[in-house]
Amino acid sequence: MSEINIANSSGRDAVVVANSARSVLNVHWVDDQGRQVSPVRVVKATISQDGPALARQFGGMDKVSAALVEGDPEIDLEKVGRILRDTSRVYVDPEGEIVHRVQFWEVVRNPDGSERERRPRRILDTNVAGEVPLRWSGKFIKKEEACRRFVFSGKVQLHHINGLTYDFLFEMAKQLEAKDSLMFLGAGPKSNQPLILKRGGIPYRGFLEGRTDGDKYCLILHFSNLELKAPEEAPKQESES
Amino acid sequence: MARPLVFQFGDRDLPFTLNKVDRSKLYGYKEMAVLTEDGQSCELATLADDGCTVVGRGGTGLGQLSVDGLWCDKQTLKPVDQNGNEIKPVPSSFSAPVRLFETVSVSDYFKHNIRLVYHVTSEDDISDLVAELKKGTLFSFPYSYRGGLAADAGFLLMGEEDRIFLLVGSPTKIEFIGLQQVAAVDEGEEDEDEAESMDFDMI
Numbered sequence: 196m197s198e199i200n201i202a203n204s205s206g207r208d209a210v211v212v213a214n215s216a217r218s219v220l221n222v223h224w225v226d227d228q229g230r231q232v233s234p235v236r237v238v239k240a241t242i243s244q245d246g247p248a249l250a251r252q253f254g255g256m257d258k259v260s261a262a263l264v265e266g267d268p269e270i271d272l273e274k275v276g277r278i279l280r281d282t283s284r285v286y287v288d289p290e291g292e293i294v295h296r297v298q299f300w301e302v303v304r305n306p307d308g309s310e311r312e313r314r315p316r317r318i319l320d321t322n323v324a325g326e327v328p329l330r331w332s333g334k335f336i337k338k339e340e341a342c343r344r345f346v347f348s349g350k351v352q353l354h355h356i357n358g359l360t361y362d363f364l365f366e367m368a369k370q371l372e373a374k375d376s377l378m379f380l381g382a383g384p385k386s387n388q389p390l391i392l393k394r395g396g397i398p399y400r401g402f403l404e405g406r407t408d409g410d411k412y413c414l415i416l417h418f419s420n421l422e423l424k425a426p427e428e429a430p431k432q433e434s435e436s
Numbered sequence: 437m438a439r440p441l442v443f444q445f446g447d448r449d450l451p452f453t454l455n456k457v458d459r460s461k462l463y464g465y466k467e468m469a470v471l472t473e474d475g476q477s478c479e480l481a482t483l484a485d486d487g488c489t490v491v492g493r494g495g496t497g498l499g500q501l502s503v504d505g506l507w508c509d510k511q512t513l514k515p516v517d518q519n520g521n522e523i524k525p526v527p528s529s530f531s532a533p534v535r536l537f538e539t540v541s542v543s544d545y546f547k548h549n550i551r552l553v554y555h556v557t558s559e560d561d562i563s564d565l566v567a568e569l570k571k572g573t574l575f576s577f578p579y580s581y582r583g584g585l586a587a588d589a590g591f592l593l594m595g596e597e598d599r600i601f602l603l604v605g606s607p608t609k610i611e612f613i614g615l616q617q618v619a620a621v622d623e624g625e626e627d628e629d630e631a632e633s634m635d636f637d638m639i
Contacts, residue, residue: 217549225516226513227514230502236497239495279482286481291490296472299468300468304460306460306462311464313469339542348551350610354617355615412613413613423595
């Protein structure tokens with residue numbers, strides 16, 4: 196869970212909790228005796244003996260194949276099959292050596308793949324739990340229309356932390372339910388900036404939905420960064436990735 | 437040519453071609469270039485806990501160990517849910533026609549996180565289906581691309597400009613909450629997971 200600072204239609208703001216709404220299918224694997232097994236990650240090849248390294252060593256991939264027939268140059272008997280635990284992520288140069296000082300660049304490309312811009316990486320700070328609350332924008336979109344215009348890829352459920360914030364959120368949910376609409380929720384003084392949930396995260400447009408059931412409420416913040424529309428030129432059939 | 441996805445609507449089988457829709461095709465995309473100080477391109481790798489073994493992309497594999505610490509062949513294992521009930525794998529949605537008979541409300545649809553979007557087209561006469569979708573009908577069905585342990589939730593709906601979309605997602609644990617269900621303010625790891633999963637989905 197995380198905090199979110201949000202204002203109601205009267206401009207009163209409060210810090211409440213945003214709970215993940217994600218549901219995960221729990222799958223366990225058991226052996227023939229019904230005992231649960233544990234997944235492990237193992238070494239298949241070290242970087243000094245993978246394809247590119249062997250190609251450098253033997254002078255080309257065509258010579259690597261001959262070397263593979265004659266011996267096992269791709270296998271480090273000390274390391275292959277070893278279980279990996281407590282690993283770290285590192286960057287390596289084309290020779291496979293660890294690099295300690297790297298520069299991050301963002302390359303922005305158009306839909307056709309052509310380069311639009313190249314710039315140093317920008318890390319955006321979170322903007323949902325700062326001093327400036329997410330304001331009540333008053334911009335509504337009917338649910339029927341919203342589901343046909345935007346793709347909602349994630350959501351969190353807002354949760355009260357005490358009696359006061361229960362009243363606060365319940366009233367918001369009731370207002371939104373009466374409108375049968377989602378309310379656009381943005382960050383910044385004009386509520387027009389995308390929401391960033393964590394530092395360096397992807398910006399999303401926020402849409403707030405409210406439901407009530409007796410004295411219970413459900414306030415859902417939907418996230419979207421994709422409109423429901425087809426690309427200009429439909430490509431050929433593609434596989435799932 | 438790839439196999440079409442066939443929907444059974446009424447007593448007719450309607451074959452559809454799927455065209456994936458994602459951000460890169462609509463708006464473009466961003467790539468991260470990681471460079472050394474002298475401009476050479478870098479790749480991400482894994483450093484083992486011994487501090488000297490470096491494993492590159494594709495250099496790791498997954499395995500399963502028994503409680504005795506012995507290697508298990510995945511073919512001999514069974515998937516079970518958290519109650520210990522065996523999970524029956526589902527077939528691919530491309531292996532048989534998908535029946536369009538169940539509909540959902542917009543509120544039910546909003547309880548799902550959508551992770552894949554396809555624009556679907558057909559060369560057959562689909563006027564009956566189009567007429568039904570134009571009324572605002574949202575069809576729902578189990579969907580699995582390759583088959584697997586569980587099916588995703590599939591939705592067929594009409595977007596703008598009379599285009600038909602297949603959306604694939606998963607249900608969330610949205611629930612009504614009352615006064616007594618007070619949340620503790622705690623910056624745990626769960627929200628990190630949410631943000632990371634969304635990043636992953638959208639990338």
